Amino acid sequence: MMRVAKIAAIGAAAVFAALFVGWWQVDGPGADSAPGKRSLPLTAMEFSLTDQDGRDVGPETLIGEPSLVFFGFTYCPDVCPTTLSDISGWLDEIGPDAEDVNTVFITVDPDRDTVETMAEYVSYFHPQIQGWTGLPDQIAAIADGFRVTYEKVEAENGEYTMNHTAGVFLFDATGRFVTTIDYHEPLEFAVPKIRRAMQNRTERAES
Numbered sequence: 269m270m271r272v273a274k275i276a277a278i279g280a281a282a283v284f285a286a287l288f289v290g291w292w293q294v295d296g297p298g299a300d301s302a303p304g305k306r307s308l309p310l311t312a313m314e315f316s317l318t319d320q321d322g323r324d325v326g327p328e329t330l331i332g333e334p335s336l337v338f339f340g341f342t343y344c345p346d347v348c349p350t351t352l353s354d355i356s357g358w359l360d361e362i363g364p365d366a367e368d369v370n371t372v373f374i375t376v377d378p379d380r381d382t383v384e385t386m387a388e389y390v391s392y393f394h395p396q397i398q399g400w401t402g403l404p405d406q407i408a409a410i411a412d413g414f415r416v417t418y419e420k421v422e423a424e425n426g427e428y429t430m431n432h433t434a435g436v437f438l439f440d441a442t443g444r445f446v447t448t449i450d451y452h453e454p455l456e457f458a459v460p461k462i463r464r465a466m467q468n469r470t471e472r473a474e475s
Contacts, residue, residue: 306415306445307413307414307415307437307439307445307448308413308414308415308445309439309442309443309444309445310327310330310331310335310439310443310444310445311327311331311442311443312413313327313410313413313414314326314327314409314413315327315406315409315410315413316402316406317374317400317401317402317406317407317410318383318400318401318402319383319386319398319399319400320383320386320387320390320398320399320400321383321387322383325400327443329370330370330372330439330443331441331442331443332441333368333369333370333441334368334369334370334438334439334440334441334462334465334466335369335370335371335372335437335438335439335443336355336358336369336370336371336372336436336437336438336449336462337372337374337414337436337437337439338351338352338355338372338373338374338435338436338437339373339374339375339376339411339414339416339418339432339433340352340373340374340375340376340430340432340434341375341376341377341380341381341430341432342375342377342380342381342385342386342389343377343380343429343430344429344430345429347434347451348373350451350452351434351436351451352373352390352393352397353393354452354453354455354458355371355393355394355397355436356393356394356397357455358455358458358459358462359371359394359396359397360394361455361459362459362462362463362466365466366394366396367396368466369396369462369466370398371394371396371397371398372397372398372399372400373386373389373390373397373398373399373400374400374401374407374410375399375400375401375407376407376411376416376418376430376432377420377430378401378402378403378404378406378407379404381399381401382401383401385401386399386400386401387399414433414437415433416432416433417432417433418430418431418432418433419431419432434451435448435449435450435451436448436449436458438461438462438465439465440465441465446461446464446465447461449461449462
């Protein structure tokens with residue numbers, strides 16, 4: 269029994285260490301603060317895109333409420349649907365207050381992801397999730413502001429896929445970049461980050 273308990277303790281310590289390192293590098297003192305590595309605040313961006321209902325959207329669309337923003341594409345086989353499912357779970361956990369969180373999926377594949385395609389795709393996930401698309405140069409402009417990278421990867425059969433940054437960007441209601449929620453980050457870590465951004469909004473409203 270002592271051997272089993274010792275193994276369990278070692279395993280628990282290893283898990284804790286891994287989680288601590290992740291926090292240190294993302295939200296803690298070890299977070300990368302070098303210029304050009306973190307997203308610009310929304311107030312410093314200039315972009316114009318189109319949402320899944322055909323409406324013009326820009327940084328002003330997001331400012332005023334906390335925002336979750338994820339870049340991807342509808343032909344993505346795993347990372348994008350998995351992340352959007354994770355986001356849906358976070359919003360479900362937050363409950364009715366999730367209506368106060370702008371949640372946006374922005375394509376990096378505008379050649380295939382039309383307004384109609386985005387509308388159908390986001391309909392499979394939480395109703396709060398919006399789908400934004402635009403012309404290639406418009407996508408490039410917003411990706412530059414978010415410090416997102418993406419590239420087309422050609423396949424032998426003439427098809428292609430897209431490599432892209434796979435994190436969820438969190439902003440507070442003023443448009444300040446708060447943090448990135450990593451791919452597959454557990455719900456018990458992601459939701460408190462979102463709630464903190466929402467709490468900041470509440471505190472400003474009451475002051």
